[in-house]
Amino acid sequence: MVLVDRFGRPVTNLRISLTSECNLKCFYCHREGQDFSFREMTPEEIERIVRIASKLGIKKVKLTGGEPTIRKDIVEIVRRIRPYVEDLSMTTNGTTMKTLAEPLKEAGLDRVNISLDTLDRKKYKEITGFDVLPQVLEGIEKAIKLFHPVKLNMVVMRGLNDDEIWDMINYAAQKKAILQLIEIEVPREMENSWFFKKYFYPLKPLEEKFEELAVEIRERKMHRRRKYFIPTEYGIAEVEVVRSMHNTVFCANCNRIRLTSTGHLKTCLLRKNDLIDIVTPIRNNASDEELIEIFKKAVLMREPYWK
Numbered sequence: 001m002v003l004v005d006r007f008g009r010p011v012t013n014l015r016i017s018l019t020s021e022c023n024l025k026c027f028y029c030h031r032e033g034q035d036f037s038f039r040e041m042t043p044e045e046i047e048r049i050v051r052i053a054s055k056l057g058i059k060k061v062k063l064t065g066g067e068p069t070i071r072k073d074i075v076e077i078v079r080r081i082r083p084y085v086e087d088l089s090m091t092t093n094g095t096t097m098k099t100l101a102e103p104l105k106e107a108g109l110d111r112v113n114i115s116l117d118t119l120d121r122k123k124y125k126e127i128t129g130f131d132v133l134p135q136v137l138e139g140i141e142k143a144i145k146l147f148h149p150v151k152l153n154m155v156v157m158r159g160l161n162d163d164e165i166w167d168m169i170n171y172a173a174q175k176k177a178i179l180q181l182i183e184i185e186v187p188r189e190m191e192n193s194w195f196f197k198k199y200f201y202p203l204k205p206l207e208e209k210f211e212e213l214a215v216e217i218r219e220r221k222m223h224r225r226r227k228y229f230i231p232t233e234y235g236i237a238e239v240e241v242v243r244s245m246h247n248t249v250f251c252a253n254c255n256r257i258r259l260t261s262t263g264h265l266k267t268c269l270l271r272k273n274d275l276i277d278i279v280t281p282i283r284n285n286a287s288d289e290e291l292i293e294i295f296k297k298a299v300l301m302r303e304p305y306w307k
């Protein structure tokens with residue numbers, strides 16, 4: 001059984017925010033579209049929700065935050081949900097990977113995406129507020145030894161790190177990681193904000209360049225993301241481009257539903273007022289059937305954001 005929304009989009013993927021807290025303070029952070037936590041889910045509650053989701057055909061789970069690995073019980077959470085999931089991944093800032101990559105791998109994590117906007121220590125501090133680039137690079141090395149694939153997430157910002165794109169492509173090729181170049185994305189009402197105006201760096205012209213250079217191009221259904229295989233002096237770099245705004249097909253195949261760290265199902269990263277509480281019913285002894293109904297209600301509320 002797979003749940004399908006009113007726009008014909010099957011929901012096969014659950015993104016779970018485990019906490020809204022983070023040990024870094026990136027100035028552009030979207031915190032997975034949620035406010036700060038007034039409560040967090042326990043490992044048992046998370047396991048129950050994932051078990052229900054798996055009954056409904058959701059077999060891909062991504063753990064996010066804030067920073068998911070600052071939870072003391074992160075290894076237990078991974079171990080508990082592993083049996084219900086076919087693809088279990090995590091998006092992390094990499095600061096804890098040096099010590100946690102191994103226990104997470106042992107607990108059953110399949111793969112990690114690590115944020116890396118710059119290879120310049122000063123700029124890293126400027127973006128994240130902390131001088132921890134060397135620690136993150138060590139974490140990336142460790143993760144690459146254990147997980148496949150490792151994806152590096154670079155949010156491209158005009159005047160800040162757009163001059164480093166080719167260095168990052170070379171770095172990714174050298175490390176055999178996939179580089180995800182992410183165009184800044186904001187909700188519609190922020191398109192006139194100073195942040196967007198100052199830092200938005202359109203990736204379309206770069207994609208045109210990649211088209212010329214690539215020896216192979218693949219397209220993912222999700223977000224209509226294109227992956228370019230670009231020759232470098234270190235071998236072929238795999239570069240995926242995440243370009244959401246003004247991309248009318250971006251949401252057409254969105255297969256993701258979210259679970260906020262406060263225990264609400266959320267239908268879309270960018271929408272407001274789309275939360276459905278699932279943890280309170282669990283705390284009030286709801287049956288599996290009642291929880292399934294909550295999932296169905298959330299899926300029916302889904303709609304594409306960019307149309």
Ligand SMILES: Nc1nc2c(ncn2[C@@H]2O[C@H](COP(=O)(O)OP(=O)(O)OP(=O)(O)O)[C@@H](O)[C@H]2O)c(=O)[nH]1
Nearest residue numbers: 062064089091113151153180182185242244256269
């Ligand atoms: N609008 C939107 N953007 C998303 C969504 N999921 C991921 N993104 C964007 O993609 C970037 C990278 O996301 P990740 O958390 O690394 O996950 P991913 O690359 O989408 O997932 P995998 O391909 O499964 O590893 C995020 O910073 C967002 O900008 C989504 O559901 N909606």
Ligand code: SF4
Nearest residue numbers: 022024026029066093
């Ligand atoms: S590392 Fe991620 S969660 Fe933490 S502040 Fe930066 S963007 Fe936000």
Ligand code: SF4
Nearest residue numbers: 251254268269304305
């Ligand atoms: S509908 Fe679009 S904006 Fe919303 S979560 Fe899906 S891909 Fe992202």
